Amino acid sequence: MKQAQTIIDANRKGLTLNVKELFAYKDLFYILAYRDYRVRYAQTFLGFAWAFIQPLATLLIFTIVFGKAAKVDTGDIPYPIFALCGMSAWSYFAFVMNQSGNSIIGAQGMVKKIYFPRLVIPLSKAVVGLIDFIITFMFLIILLVIYGIVPSSNIIFLPFFILMGVISALAVGIWLSALTIRYRDFQHIIPFMTQLGLYATPIAYPAKLLIGSLPEWANALYFMNPMAGVVEGFRWSIIGGEMPSEYSIISFSLTILLFISSLFYFKKVEKVMADLV
Amino acid sequence: MSDIAIKVDGLSKLYKIGTQKSGSFRESFSSLFTSNNNKEQNDDAQKDFWALNDVSFEIKKGEAVGIIGRNGAGKSTLLKVLSRITEPTKGRIEINGRVASLLEVGTGFHPELTGRENIFLNGTILGMSRREVKAKFDEIVDFSGVEKFIDTPVKHYSSGMYVRLAFAVAAHLEPEILIIDEVLAVGDAEFQKKCLGKMEDVSKNQGRTVLFVSHNMGAVQNLCKQVIVLSKGKLNYSGKTINGINQYLKSKNSNSLDLLKFRLKEADKLKFRFTNYEIESEEGFKIDSVLTGMSFIIRTHYEAITEIEELIIRIQIVDSKGNIVSTLNNFHSLYPFKNLKRKSSVACKILKNPLMEGIYTLNFQALINRSVVDDIDNVGKLMVYEGDFFNTGKIPHIKEGVLIEHTWLI
Numbered sequence: 109m110k111q112a113q114t115i116i117d118a119n120r121k122g123l124t125l126n127v128k129e130l131f132a133y134k135d136l137f138y139i140l141a142y143r144d145y146r147v148r149y150a151q152t153f154l155g156f157a158w159a160f161i162q163p164l165a166t167l168l169i170f171t172i173v174f175g176k177a178a179k180v181d182t183g184d185i186p187y188p189i190f191a192l193c194g195m196s197a198w199s200y201f202a203f204v205m206n207q208s209g210n211s212i213i214g215a216q217g218m219v220k221k222i223y224f225p226r227l228v229i230p231l232s233k234a235v236v237g238l239i240d241f242i243i244t245f246m247f248l249i250i251l252l253v254i255y256g257i258v259p260s261s262n263i264i265f266l267p268f269f270i271l272m273g274v275i276s277a278l279a280v281g282i283w284l285s286a287l288t289i290r291y292r293d294f295q296h297i298i299p300f301m302t303q304l305g306l307y308a309t310p311i312a313y314p315a316k317l318l319i320g321s322l323p324e325w326a327n328a329l330y331f332m333n334p335m336a337g338v339v340e341g342f343r344w345s346i347i348g349g350e351m352p353s354e355y356s357i358i359s360f361s362l363t364i365l366l367f368i369s370s371l372f373y374f375k376k377v378e379k380v381m382a383d384l385v
Numbered sequence: 386m387s388d389i390a391i392k393v394d395g396l397s398k399l400y401k402i403g404t405q406k407s408g409s410f411r412e413s414f415s416s417l418f419t420s421n422n423n424k425e426q427n428d429d430a431q432k433d434f435w436a437l438n439d440v441s442f443e444i445k446k447g448e449a450v451g452i453i454g455r456n457g458a459g460k461s462t463l464l465k466v467l468s469r470i471t472e473p474t475k476g477r478i479e480i481n482g483r484v485a486s487l488l489e490v491g492t493g494f495h496p497e498l499t500g501r502e503n504i505f506l507n508g509t510i511l512g513m514s515r516r517e518v519k520a521k522f523d524e525i526v527d528f529s530g531v532e533k534f535i536d537t538p539v540k541h542y543s544s545g546m547y548v549r550l551a552f553a554v555a556a557h558l559e560p561e562i563l564i565i566d567e568v569l570a571v572g573d574a575e576f577q578k579k580c581l582g583k584m585e586d587v588s589k590n591q592g593r594t595v596l597f598v599s600h601n602m603g604a605v606q607n608l609c610k611q612v613i614v615l616s617k618g619k620l621n622y623s624g625k626t627i628n629g630i631n632q633y634l635k636s637k638n639s640n641s642l643d644l645l646k647f648r649l650k651e652a653d654k655l656k657f658r659f660t661n662y663e664i665e666s667e668e669g670f671k672i673d674s675v676l677t678g679m680s681f682i683i684r685t686h687y688e689a690i691t692e693i694e695e696l697i698i699r700i701q702i703v704d705s706k707g708n709i710v711s712t713l714n715n716f717h718s719l720y721p722f723k724n725l726k727r728k729s730s731v732a733c734k735i736l737k738n739p740l741m742e743g744i745y746t747l748n749f750q751a752l753i754n755r756s757v758v759d760d761i762d763n764v765g766k767l768m769v770y771e772g773d774f775f776n777t778g779k780i781p782h783i784k785e786g787v788l789i790e791h792t793w794l795i
Contacts, residue, residue: 112481112482112483112561113479113480113481113482114469114478114479114480114484115477115478115479115480116466116469116472116473116477116478116480117476117477117478118397118472118473118474118475118476118477119475119477135509135514135515136509136510138515139505139506139509139515140506142502143495143498143502143506146497146498146502147495147497147498150497151497217492217493218492218493218510219470220470221470221488221489221492222468222470222486222488222489222492222493222510222511223468223469223470223486224510224512379472380471380472382465382470382471383400383471
C-alpha cells in the first residue's frame with residue numbers, strides 16, 4: 109500500500125491550486141450541497157413551494173411594472189417570456205453569489221475544527237442554486253408552450269451561457285467569501301450588489317435600450333458587469349433576435365479573469381482562514 | 386519505509402494580538418494613507434504572541450503519545466497545525482500516513498438533518514468517502530446505540546445521544562494517524578469508558594499512531610507510553626509518560642510558602658519551627674499537584690535551636706470544605722524520630738494517594754519530647770487530579786471521600 113505523505117512547510121512559497129485534492133473531496137462537495145438543499149425549507153409551512161412562489165411573484169411584479177406600466181419595448185416577444193429569460197439567469201447568479209459569499213463565515217464551526225480544501229464550501233453553493241434555476245427554467249418552458257413560441261436554433265449555445273453564468277456567479281462568490289473573512293464589510297455589500305445588479309443588468313429591459321442612449325465609454329462600463337453578457341446571451345439563445353452586442357466580449361473576458369483571480373486570492377486567504385474567522 | 390509517523394522540526398506559530406484579526410476594510414484602507422511614523426506606533430500596539438515556539442519532536446509509528454500542558458501552553462495550537470487547520474509561521478512537519486483529526490465530535494452536524502444524514506455528512510467531513518461511510522454504516526449505528534432514532538432529526542436527540550452518534554462516526558475512521566483533542570470530556574461516564582476503550586483498541590491492538598491531548602492525567606497515564614509536555618509554547622519534555630506527568634505537575638511558584646516565610650522574621654528565638662515544605666514525586670521531582678493513586682512525598686524543612694532528641698510530626702490533610710481527611714503522624718505509623726540535626730528536613734511518603742480530585746490544604750504540627758513546639762494551619766496547598774488508582778484503566782469520577790484499596794471476594 110502506498111503511504112500518504114503530507115509535508116507542512118512554513119517556508120513553502122507560491123500558490124498551487126491542487127485540483128487533485130479538490131477532486132478527492134468530491135463527496136464532501138455533494139453532501140454539503142445536499143445539506144443546504146435539505147435544510148433550506150426545513151420548518152417552513154409551505155416548504156418546497158417557496159421555490160415556486162418566489163420566481164412567480166417576481167415575474168408578476170416585473171410584468172406589471174415594466175411590461176404594462178413602463179411599457180418596455182421587447183419587440184414581438186411577449187414581456188413575461190422576455191423577463192423570465194433574464195430572471196432565470198440572474199436569480200441563479202444572485203443566489204450563488206449570496207450563498208457562497210457568506211459561506212465561509214457560515215461554516216466557521218467547521219473551518220476551525222477540521223481540515224479540508226475550503227474551496228469546497230463556496231463551490232458547493234453552485235449546485236444548490238441549480239435547483240432553483242431548474243424550477244424557473246421549467247416556468248420558462250411552460251410560458252413558451254402557452255405563448256406557442258418555438259425556441260430559436262441558437263439554443264445550441266445555451267449550455268455555453270449557462271456555464272458562463274455558473275462561472276461568473278462562482279467568481280464573484282469566491283472573491284466575496286474570501287474578502288468577507290478579511291473584511292466583514294463585504295457582508296453588507298452583498299445585498300447592495302444584488303439590488304443594484306437587478307437594475308444594472310439587462311433583465312427587465314433589453315441592453316440595446318441603453319446602448320443606444322449611452323456614450324461609448326459608458327457602454328463598456330455597463331458590460332463590465334459579468335452578468336450583462338450572460339443574461340443577454342442566455343436570452344438570445346432561447347428566443348433569438350439580434351446577436352448580443354460586441355460589448356459582451358468585455359463581460360466574458362472579465363468573468364474568466366475574475367474567476368481565475370478569485371481562486372488564487374481564495375488560496376491566499378485560505379492559509380489564515382482558521383485564524384481570522 | 387521509515388518508521389516515523391510524525392516529524393516536527395522547529396515549529397512556531399505566531400499570533401498577533403490586537404489590531405490584526407478580522408480587521409475592517411476601513412483599517413486596511415486608512416493604513417494605506419497613514420505615514421510611516423504612525424505605522425511604527427501601530428506595530429508597538431500589536432503584541433506578538435508565540436503560541437508555539439521552536440517545537441521539535443518525532444513520533445514513531447504505532448505509538449500513542451499524550452500531549453499535556455497547562456491552559457495556554459500551546460496544545461490546541463499544535464493540534465491545529467498538525468491537522469492542517471492553520472498554517473505554521475515557521476518550521477516543517479512531515480506526516481507519513483493518512484491523518485484523521487478529531488478536535489471536536491460532530492463537526493458539521495446539522496440539527497435539521499436526521500441521524501442517518503448526519504452520519505454521511507460528518508463522515509465525509511472527517512475525510513471518508515461516501516462508499517466508506519456506507520460500508521461502515523451499520524457498525525456506526527450499532528456503536529452509537531441510537532438505531533431507533535436514526536431517521537429523526539438530531540435536534541430532537543438528547544445531548545447524550547447526539548454525542549454518542551457523533552463519536553460513533555469518529556470511532557470508525559480508519560486513519561493511520563489519529564489526532565484527538567479532549568473529546569472525551571463529553572458524555573456520561575459509561576460512554577467515556579467506551580470511548581477510551583475504543584482508543585485503546587486503536588492504539589494498542591491495531592497499532593495505529595495516536596496523538597492525544599488531555600487534561601485527564603488518568604487517561605493519558607493509561608493510554609500513552611510517551612508524552613509531550615508543552616509549557617508556554619515551548620517543548621518542555623518529550624519522553625516517558627511518568628516523567629512527563631511529573632514535569633507537568635511541577636511547581637512553578639508556590640505562594641503557600643509565604644506564611645512560613647513571614648513567620649521567620651517574626652519569632653527568631655523559637656525552639657523549633659517549620660521553614661519550608663515541598664511536595665515531591667517518588668522519583669524526586671518537585672511538584673505541586675499529584676494524581677489519585679500515585680505515590681508522593683511531603684517533605685517539611687525545619688530549624689531548631691538545638692539538636693532534637695525526639696520529634697513527632699503531624700500532618701493533617703484538609704479538604705476544601707474544611708474537613709480533616711486524614712492525619713499523618715509518625716508517632717502512630719512508625720516511631721518518633723530520634724536524634725535529629727538542628728536544621729534539616731523530614732519527609733512523609735504517601736504510598737498510594739487515596740485523595741479524590743480537588744484542592745487540599747495541609748496543617749503542620751511538631752512535638753518535641755511530647756510537647757507542641759510548632760503548630761501552623763493552612764500552610765500547604767495540594768492539588769489532586771484524577772488518576773488511575775486501581776490500575777484498571779477505569780478512572781472513578783467521584784468527588785466525595787477517599788479511595789480505599791480493596792478487593793472483592795465471592
